[in-house]
Amino acid sequence: MEPGLSTTLTDTDLATAKQKVTDALDEQGFGVLTEIDVQATMKKKLDEDMETFTILGACNPHIAHRALGVRPQIGMLLPCNVVIRADTADDTGRTLIVEAMNPDLMGSVTGEQALTPIAAEAGELLRRAIATIAAP
Template sequence: MNLGLTTTLTDTDFADAKQRVTDALADQGFGILTEIDVQATLKKKLDEDMEPYTILGACNPTLAHQALGVQPQIGMLLPCNVVVRADTSDTTGRSLIVEAMNPDLMVSVTGEAGLEPVAAQASELLGNAIAALAGN
């Protein structure tokens, strides 16, 4: 099982990529609940430098409600994390990787068959968002 759904954005900057990801997710019913700037946090807390790396906590309220109805502990795996990060293999610095958590992980981690339809729908919607980014 893949950990995530992935695409690469080229010829863009980090701010534009984050906005495109946010818009693509919104088109599929996801809002952003949290944003963690990993690069800034590691610099501030550890004085370590790294490439741009942001974790977006995406939530589709309908799917979250359904999942919580099946398994209240599933909240520990919510929201669906989407990462926007620099492609360190790109020497031009103009490629960014977007990765969304594979919702099927919720089912495999919990073993809860009742989460399968929710994970399938979340996979479809996140897949649509990633595909829309890939088409841009």
């Protein structure tokens, strides 16, 4: 099982990528609850420079509600993190990688069989969002 779902965006900037990711997630019923600018945080807290790195906390409330009803501790794995980060192999800074946690991990980490169909649904929706992001 892959730990994440990903795609690469070329010739783009962070603002454009964030909008594309947010729109694709919204189309699949996810909202962005949190945004962490890791690059700015590392600069502020450690005075360290790093490449573009943003974490969006995405949540589909219907799926989250069902998962929490099966096992409240699943909240430790929510929201679904979606990362937008610079491809460090590209020195132009115009290639960004978008990665999302594979929700199938919820079932495998907990061993809770009742989470399997819920995780599969979340995974399918995130895969659709990633496919939309990857589309030209």
